[in-house]
Amino acid sequence: MAADVLVHLIEPAAWRAALTHGAVRPPSLEAVGFVHLSTPDQVHLPAQALFPGRRDLVLLVVDPARLPDPVRFEPGRPEDPAGMLFPHLYGPLPASAVVAVVPHRPPVPPVLPSPDDALARAVAHYASVPVRRAVGVGDVPGGVAVLDPDVPASRDNNRLLLTEPVGAAAVAAAAEEVGGNAGWPHRAALLAWPQAGPVAADLARQGWEVEELVLMARSPAGPSTAATDLVEVVAQSQVHQLWERSWRRDLAGIERLDAAVTQLVARERLNDRVVAVTDLVVREAGQVVAAAQLRVDGGTAAVDSVMTDPDARGRGYGDALLARALELAAGAGCDLVVLEAVADDWPRHWYGRRGFAEVGRTWSVCRPA
Template identity: 45%
Template sequence: MTVATVLLHLCTPGEWRSWLDAGAVAPPSLDEAGFVHLSTPEQVALPAERLFAGRTDLVLLVLDPARLDAAGVRVRWEPGVPGDPESMRFPHAYGPVPLGAVLAVVAYRPGPDGFTAPAVPEPTAAFRASAFEASMLRRAADAEEPVTGGVAIRTDEWPVSRMHNRLQIDRPHLTDAVVLAREADRALVAHGRAATAFLDGPGARELATGLTAAGWAVSALDVLAGPAGRDATGAAARAVEVDADVVREFRLADWRTALPDLPDGQLAQLVDRDAGTARAVAMHHVAVLDDGVAVATGTLERDGATAWVDGLTTAPAHRGRGHGRALLARCRELAAEYGCDLVALGADADDWPREWYLRAGFSLVGRQYEAIRRP
């Protein structure tokens, strides 16, 4: 019997998004053949080239075989279709694949010669947390193109949003400040976007230093992660899940206070860009209400077994009352309810919330950098 560290399921972002709502990976093959087609990293190029030749929007669901076994989903190693090597055996999952077995979602793109065996990183907690946002944004973007050391993404509905329009550099050691500036001009500025880069991976700190010397404004962002689960203090009971409109009104007021001179149209972009996130991952909005009015809000984003907490904010007049703890506790409970075991978030490396999250049981698992070229 073949043993694999991870198994992969090849699909489109839209299929994966629908399964997040359905609660399990259940493609048509489950009804037609009785199983879900899986592959090892060494095999997946075969079905990719046969079924999706030329497609540039595919993703790989990275599955933990042990979690499939624990969920009672039997995996059999069986022959593929006619034309596949006779000696090759593919893993077939006999049952819906639970979301909790999906450790990561990674982009899978063809090269000049088509699809090849991907380099799938080990899905450690650090990788799952650090890769969450970049993976989500690639799936939500309207356009993606290669740049030296990574990709450029653009999202037409929210051109003012730096997170939705940026260079995502995951191989910083392959580029430098001069090359990155040229790529930003070509892939972003020429399309009416700001020159923004997001750096992660080996060489990120060195590239960040070079960009600082070249006049870019660079911020260090820490990635923190902690377990999902119920909060023993009961703080979560004070936060409830609410409709997106409740959070939207709260955030409009918050952004207006923070950026009073920003035009209304651009302000709306910063709030409504959540809709782009919801195209790629499942979202849950939580709030603490005072007489039916939101005084603190936050969002939980789910992508398989990994969740991300974003936008925890309390209105100034209501701070110091434990609302942040309630929101965070409710997010961790929601994550567990939907099969997530890991909750991650980002924090400015030099701001006080970082220490607050560490006290709340989160651990530092990575450091990333955002660089913005000054006018």
């Protein structure tokens, strides 16, 4: 657990509002002049006092070096241990000072990434967002299961998220139990702990489909040679037709294709409920032919859904979209931009030429029910 951070316990909806306004301003700021923070080993005290039994909250992992206002260690509540001092921030908590957002699910101890640990921050992002947007969350060995019965075709919304080492048998058993009870059309998991490759290989030998994912990261700072004047920020509905065309190509031949595509489009709106989503497009003759999505979650941003219609490729639209996404991330105060790329596919190398470096790997595993 990182020792160089402070934390703030908050409801997910309040954090999403803070992303819009740029800072966390709880009632305590007006009432007593400061924001309550904790050290990692203290946070259980305010959690028990203010939110007893709650497991749907999140911990904002705060880099003290990014706070513009003073932090003073002062006494907390009268019932707190004698002599214990808590950090109080005498000003609003800037969203850009939050390097990670981690689900708070006691008694499971949270893993808090250090501000300079790009891999830990990337893993925290990809493990946290699905939990916050899920309809249901349950504990399983090595992590949690996320469920959304409204979009059963989406593996991302219905799978295990495992960040602690477990064996292949445990993965298969948990996926079967949860997926069977939930009626999933698949059994799926993300293996997101270091050196999970051997477990993924074991599952592959048992007939699971395995996709190795490269986690890549870079700073949003730095000049870009790509022109961004063609890029528009749009309402997400304007990207739907492009997504539908892309998913129909990718999923051609599966059963109930229309229903699956409809669900995949519908799930995308869920992200903006928990992180600040910006959809970017390029048009030709009025039609959207290329798009990308930026998801800002405090000081960390993620680039996702970068795509171009096959007939419009080779015209620099991907470069323009990526450059604009990096500009927006920098403008939001992010210091880290992350993405996932399939290990054996060409986009990984395309991103590498544009400043993204590999920081680690995860493995997505799936098999039909």
